[in-house]
Amino acid sequence: xxxxxxxxxxxxxxxxxxxxxxxxxxxxxxxxxxxxxxxxxxxxxxxxxxxxxxxxxxxxxxxxxxxxxxxxxxxxxxxxxxxxxxxxxxxxxxxxxxxxxxxxxxxxxxxxxxxxxxxxxxxxxxxxxxxxxxxxxxxxxxxxxxxxxxxxxxxxxxxxxxxxxxxxxxxxxxxxxxxxxxxxxxxxxxxxxxxxxxxxxxxxxxxxxxxxxxxxxxxxxxxxxxxxxxxxxxxxxxxxxxxxxxxxxxxxxxxxxxxxxxxxxxxxxxxxxxxxxxxxxxxxxxxxxxxxxxxxxxxxxxxxxxxxxxxxxxxxxxxxxxxxxxxxxxxxxxxxxxxxxxxxxxxxxxxxxxxxxxxxxxxxxxxxxxxxxxxxxxxxxxxxxxxxxxxxxxxxxxxxxxxxxxxxxxxxxxxxxxxxxxxxxxxxxxxxxxxxxxxxxxxxxxxxxxxxxxxxxxxxxxxxxxxxxxxxxxxxxxxxxxxxxxxxxxxxxxxxxxxxxxxxxxxxxxxxxxxxxxxxxxxxxxxxxxxxxxxxxxxxxxxxxxxxxxxxxxxxxxxxxxxxxxxxxxxxxxxxxxxxxxxxxxxxxxxxxxxxxxxxxxxxxx
RNA sequence: GGCCCCAUAGCUCAACGGAUAGAGCAACUGCCUUCUAAGCAGUAGGUUACAGGUUCGAGUCCUGUUGGGGUCACCA
Numbered sequence: 001x002x003x004x005x006x007x008x009x010x011x012x013x014x015x016x017x018x019x020x021x022x023x024x025x026x027x028x029x030x031x032x033x034x035x036x037x038x039x040x041x042x043x044x045x046x047x048x049x050x051x052x053x054x055x056x057x058x059x060x061x062x063x064x065x066x067x068x069x070x071x072x073x074x075x076x077x078x079x080x081x082x083x084x085x086x087x088x089x090x091x092x093x094x095x096x097x098x099x100x101x102x103x104x105x106x107x108x109x110x111x112x113x114x115x116x117x118x119x120x121x122x123x124x125x126x127x128x129x130x131x132x133x134x135x136x137x138x139x140x141x142x143x144x145x146x147x148x149x150x151x152x153x154x155x156x157x158x159x160x161x162x163x164x165x166x167x168x169x170x171x172x173x174x175x176x177x178x179x180x181x182x183x184x185x186x187x188x189x190x191x192x193x194x195x196x197x198x199x200x201x202x203x204x205x206x207x208x209x210x211x212x213x214x215x216x217x218x219x220x221x222x223x224x225x226x227x228x229x230x231x232x233x234x235x236x237x238x239x240x241x242x243x244x245x246x247x248x249x250x251x252x253x254x255x256x257x258x259x260x261x262x263x264x265x266x267x268x269x270x271x272x273x274x275x276x277x278x279x280x281x282x283x284x285x286x287x288x289x290x291x292x293x294x295x296x297x298x299x300x301x302x303x304x305x306x307x308x309x310x311x312x313x314x315x316x317x318x319x320x321x322x323x324x325x326x327x328x329x330x331x332x333x334x335x336x337x338x339x340x341x342x343x344x345x346x347x348x349x350x351x352x353x354x355x356x357x358x359x360x361x362x363x364x365x366x367x368x369x370x371x372x373x374x375x376x377x378x379x380x381x382x383x384x385x386x387x388x389x390x391x392x393x394x395x396x397x398x399x400x401x402x403x404x405x406x407x408x409x410x411x412x413x414x415x416x417x418x419x420x421x422x423x424x425x426x427x428x429x430x431x432x433x434x435x436x437x438x439x440x441x442x443x444x445x446x447x448x449x450x451x452x453x454x455x456x457x458x459x460x461x462x463x464x465x466x467x468x469x470x471x472x473x474x475x476x477x478x479x480x481x482x483x484x485x486x487x488x489x490x491x492x493x494x495x496x497x498x499x500x501x502x503x504x505x506x507x508x509x510x511x512x513x514x515x516x517x518x519x520x521x522x523x524x525x526x527x528x529x530x531x532x533x534x535x536x537x538x539x540x541x542x543x544x545x546x547x548x549x550x551x552x553x554x555x556x557x558x559x560x561x562x563x564x565x566x567x568x569x570x571x572x573x574x575x576x577x578x579x580x581x582x583x584x585x586x587x588x589x590x591x592x593x594x595x596x597x598x599x600x601x602x603x604x605x606x
Numbered sequence: 607g608g609c610c611c612c613a614u615a616g617c618u619c620a621a622c623g624g625a626u627a628g629a630g631c632a633a634c635u636g637c638c639u640u641c642u643a644a645g646c647a648g649u650a651g652g653u654u655a656c657a658g659g660u661u662c663g664a665g666u667c668c669u670g671u672u673g674g675g676g677u678c679a680c681c682a
Contacts, residue, residue: 034625044624046662056662082662083625124682164682288682315680324609325678332680339682368610369677395611396675403675434642450644462619466612467675474617478644480630481619488644495642538622550620553629564637564646584641606644 002099003092003530004030006073007041014066019052019059030086032527038078039085040527046082056082090518093526094579098509100529100586107532107593109151109540117354118144120362121158121280125267126166127195129274130404131397131412131470132364135459138599139394140362141280142460142545145597147360150540155354156283159346162264163289168245170194171259172238173201183266189273189415190266201238202407208236277418279452279599284353286346294345295337298381299330307380318377328373343374344381351385358388360543365393365465392543395467397459412472421451424475435605449601450484456600457483461549481553483600486591489556493588494604496568500581503569512579521562525583528558532590536597545598552594559587 008028015023027047033039045052045060052059057079064077064084075089100106120140123129129137140156148154174181174197183190212232216223233239248256275281299316302308308318308330316331330341337345350359361371371391379386396403397412404411426447429435435443458476462468478484500507518526531551539547562583571577592602 029622031622031624037625042625044663046624049662081625161682166682313680326608329680334680336680338680342682364676365611366676372610393611398675428644432642432644434644458618466619469618471618474631477618477631480644482630482644484644485630488642492642492645499641546620550629557629560645561647563641564643567641569641605642 003073003088003096004041004534007067007071007086010067010071010074011043011063013070014063015048015052018062018066019054021048021051023048023051032531033085037080037083037085039076039087040523041086041088043084043086044082045084049082060084090516090523093518093523093530094509094513094515096526096530097512097579097582097586100532100589101507101509101582104589106589107536108149109537111153112151114152114358115155115354115356116147116152116358116360117155117157117350117356118147118360118362119157119159119350120144121275121282122161122363123158123271124161124166125191125194125264126170126198127406128189128191128270129414131414131417132404134278134414134417134455135394135397135468136362136364137275137278137280138456138459139392139464139545140360141278141599142456142548142597143360143362143392143543145599146536146540146543146545146548147358149536149597152358154283155356156281157286157350158282159286159288159291161288163249163260163292165242165246166198167260167264168242168249169201169205170198171256171263172242172245173197173204174263175259183270189270190263190268191270191274192413192415194263194267194270199406201242205236205238208238209233212236274414277415277448277452279601286349288342291346291349292337292342294349295341295343296331296345298344298348299337299341302330302377302381305381307377318373320373320376323376325369325373325376340370340373340377343370344378347374347378347383347385347389351383356385356388358390359385360390360392362392362394365395367391368393390543392464394464397468397470400469400471400473412470418451418455421455421476422447425450425454425478428478429606438605446603446606449603450478450487450606453483453487453595453600454478455483456598457486457549460545460598461553463546464544483595483598486552486556486595487600487603488606489559490588490591490595490602491604491606492563493559493584493591496581496584497588499569500584505569505581506578507582507585509582512575512582514575515573515579519566521558521565522579522583525555525558525562525587528555529586529590532594535594539597548594548597552591552598555587555590555594559584559591 007030008025011028012023012025015021030041030043033042045056045063049056049059060079060082064079067074067086068077073088073092074086076087078085118140121133121137123133144154144156177200178197183193186193209232212235213228216228216232245256249260299308302318303310303316308316310316313333315329315333317327318330319327321327328340329338331337363371368391375386375389399410401410429447429450435446438446454476535547535551539545566580568577568580568584571580595602
């Protein structure tokens with residue numbers, strides 16, 4: 001990137017010298033030259049021909065000539081139509097290589113103290129995590145890493161949705177049918193146990209509703225079936241009982257609270273195991289049971305300031321029609337707060353805990369509207385954090401048959417999926433038989449790293465905005481454009497490093513400084529490596545792990561060609577041998593860090 | 607119905623407004639007595655949903671149409 005800036009500076013001088021025109025550095029962007037053309041960096045001159053008053057070819061030629069004459073870094077240039085392709089001297093690339101190796105933090109932005117909070121995961125405590133949560137967690141964790149690499153002080157949080165009618169449903173089913181079961185006794189993860197009772201509730205409840213509908217229908221055969229169903233859904237004894245339980249919970253009924261604590265504890269220990277397997281973590285956890293009342297103060301504030309209004313039934317609303325949205329309920333007629341009200345309160349709470357410039361919410365795109373409202377309202381309330389709110393909205397993970405539905409049992413469970421992937425990684429690794437020297441514990445760790453690497457990359461390489469399809473029939477690949485491939489490439493660089501250390505090949509810059517020309521595979525690899533700082537910045541500003549994923553893949557490909565085309569230890573020239581070992585080391589360094597930003601482990605051998 | 611998102615090779619996905627739209631998978635073909643073949647190289651596969659427009663230049667921006675998804679709950 002340093003080189004790029006130097007070139008841009010030189011280009012402004014070239015515009016001045018050749019055409020007498022001022023062009024600001026910000027207006028000049030260089031792009032890597034496409035493979036099919038000679039050169040390393042390309043300037044598109046079309047935007048400047050109005051200023052230079054020459055043809056695109058002439059403009060490019062004059063700029064190229066100036067650079068070639070005045071810049072020792074520029075070894076040559078060629079012009080194709082309006083494209084000026086610049087070729088850099090070998091010394092520039094060798095300098096880049098030295099810079100990478102001498103700086104273990106290469107590419108990272110020095111800390112500047114600005115703060116960002118990243119909220120992700122945010123599960124309900126009534127069922128285990130599924131594939132959608134995996135996408136969420138991997139995204140959130142990676143975004144947090146990317147922000148840290150961009151110099152931010154990062155606070156990772158999750159908001160646990162631990163109260164509400166859904167929890168009461170599980171509790172009720174357990175109370176009725178549980179017979180004192182525990183996760184330990186049943187040898188089942190707590191979150192799965194509680195989830196099972198949620199399903200049991202749902203089944204029993206459905207049966208009740210059907211029965212009621214039949215009764216209603218018998219009593220009044222002419223009634224609208226839809227209306228009857230609605231009525232039955234409300235009146236079913238199980239639903240009534242769940243509502244009652246929710247009220248008891250809010251009133252602090254000791255028995256209900258005790259059951260609630262016990263079952264939530266089961267869920268948390270289950271979640272913790274899942275988070276550990278996923279390799280994600282949090283700096284602070286917010287529990288909705290502790291924050292859900294906070295929003296009420298804000299309701300009062302909004303009413304006092306005339307931003308909200310009260311309807312005759314006592315409910316409180318905010319009118320957003322002038323912003324192109326609807327009227328939105330803020331407080332129920334019975335005085336209880338709704339989802340968004342809790343989020344107002346929580347937003348204040350978060351800012352009080354950690355005054356941040358940016359606040360990223362990693363939440364599915366079905367809540368786009370919710371976050372639009374949230375941001376709008378806190379902005380109207382004049383909150384300092386309002387402008388920094390960013391909803392990182394991601395699409396659903398769908399099955400070939402459509403959306404996952406817990407009611408239909410088509411949910412892909414996170415624990416199951418990870419376990420399956422580990423098993424496939426184990427089989428595959430043992431078939432290849434390259435890791436005999438690993439202990440059983442190390443081998444098991446490797447299978448896990450490979451499984452999670454494949455899974456994470458699979459979910460992160462896609463643009464978050466888009467819905468994606470997951471086909472359980474076809475297992476996630478370990479070949480081609482995959483996390484495995486990048487891990488494999490890293491392991492290869494590590495193997496080179498081990499042998500180089502054994503043979504005591506020097507790799508300090510002076511050992512390869514005498515190399516005068518670079519092979520294409522060498523300079524192409526170096527060019528990719530030198531892009532790393534720019535990619536970190538891009539991925540950070542776009543909050544896009546996919547940028548880092550495809551970058552890592554490109555580096556791995558460039559190394560694959562390099563590794564295949566050129567021999568390292570059979571190279572007779574010691575300087576060139578050192579260069580290639582150094583290139584391997586630099587590649588390993590960049591890949592390891594890029595993978596780390598994605599939350600993917602980089603094994604030393606596989 | 608209003609609003610939001612999406613549509614690119616058989617499949618899964620890429621492509622700061624820039625050159626002949628790229629990868630992987632699947633199919634076919636080569637390459638392991640030499641550093642990790644989970645690799646490398648090649649063949650084949652495209653009217654970028656459709657119609658207009660803006661621009662020196664459009665998969666990308668604008669308008670419309672079609673198709674898919676989401677959302678518009680006193681659920682969270």
